[in-house]
Amino acid sequence: MNIKFFIYSLCVCLSLASCKSLKQITSRDDSNNRNNASRNKNRDPRFLDDINVTPGGVANNTTSSSSKRAEKERKTTVSKIEPDPSLSNSNIENANWLQLKYSIILDASVEKLNNPALLQNIDKWWGTKYCLGGSTENCLDCSAFTQIMLRDVYNVTLPRTAQEQYNLTERVDQENLQEGDLVFFHTSGRRSITHVGIYILNNKFVHAATSGGVMVSDLNDNYWRPRYKGGGRPKS
Template sequence: MKVRHLSIYCLILIALTSCKSLSKLGARDNSAAKSTARKSPEKVEFLDQIEVTPGAVVTTKHKTSTTNARSAAQPPTTVSVNPNAILVSGDIERASWLQLKYAVVMDATVEKLTNIPLLETIDKWWGTKYCMGGSTDNCIDCSAFTQVVMRDVYKAALPRTAQEQYDQSEKINLEDLQEGDLVFFHTSGRSISHVGVYLLNNKFVHAATSGGVMVSDLNDTYWQPKYRGAGRVIKQPDTTSAGK
């Protein structure tokens, strides 16, 4: 009987040991499965109807060229030009460039610079050095320069000296200044010794002894105390090309 009980006890012990082994094996299998599951790549979803080209993303089924995509990404800069402005050269691109250039110089918006012949005349003479009595491309004085501007842009004739131009112009108040009016200064001996052409935004163009043909500001600490008044001249229509 004792041998029989001992045999039964051994069988039970063997059975329990086998169950623990099987449990460990199962745990190892599950761990391996989890490890495999972690290593598997995640599911990637792709969006339909999307085509990627360098510099652009197009959400359409139609093909789009790279050139068109770049054009859409970087639209060209456009500058509006007043159709009423007379283009001496007929070159719209040059007119737009001059507007941009002198908008910076005059601290004004491009839309306000519609007198293209005036901008072309200023640009032609820009930087020409000053010399007393000069009236050429090499050097010019202030009153000769105003003669050139009024003749070429506004078709108006002016006398030669700054004092004579002051005497023959219609006197106007500072707040009434318009483009093409004359501004006068006292810089030396005579009562009126310097003259320029008013532009806009307190700016005027003139031939200065210091820097030649340039644009200055009426509120400048040098010019403001020397300002003596403004004058307006009668501007005639251009009749030189009539009948040609």
């Protein structure tokens, strides 16, 4: 009986000792888990390319945000650039319209019509009636028209008559004519110069014609070609 009691007591003691050791081991393992969890919780979850992830949130790319801010600042800077005050919207629209209009009349590309003052003055005088000796917006003759145009567009002073303008200009071959040069004609039986116009481009010239007033004609027209007597460039 005593031997059985002793054996039973020994088994109980061994059992209690095993449970205590197991509890200590379990406690140590749980402590390690808590420490690891604590370290992981305090760590800032940062990945490549500065992408931060917040629990329960959406991935935020800080580099993308910086790029957006930089783009916004660039657009703001560009928007602060002030346009040329001398170019109002109405002037720009008018210039564009005249380029389109006269590109058709002159059979030329819009890019070649880069003198707004010339186009505006042609358009101002377009259709004005011809009258010998006239120099007003009501009517004018060819030499008065060239005199006014070169003064207002090119700041060049010319004498009053076609013959005088011919005498005071340098001769220019037809293939070398440039915008603003004068073109001279004999339109009557006299040997003197009786008609003058302003060369534009593409063999076209503007003038005050007896038949239709201020208009654009072609040097190769059947009427003007045999009467053409040369080009002249105002002397500087």
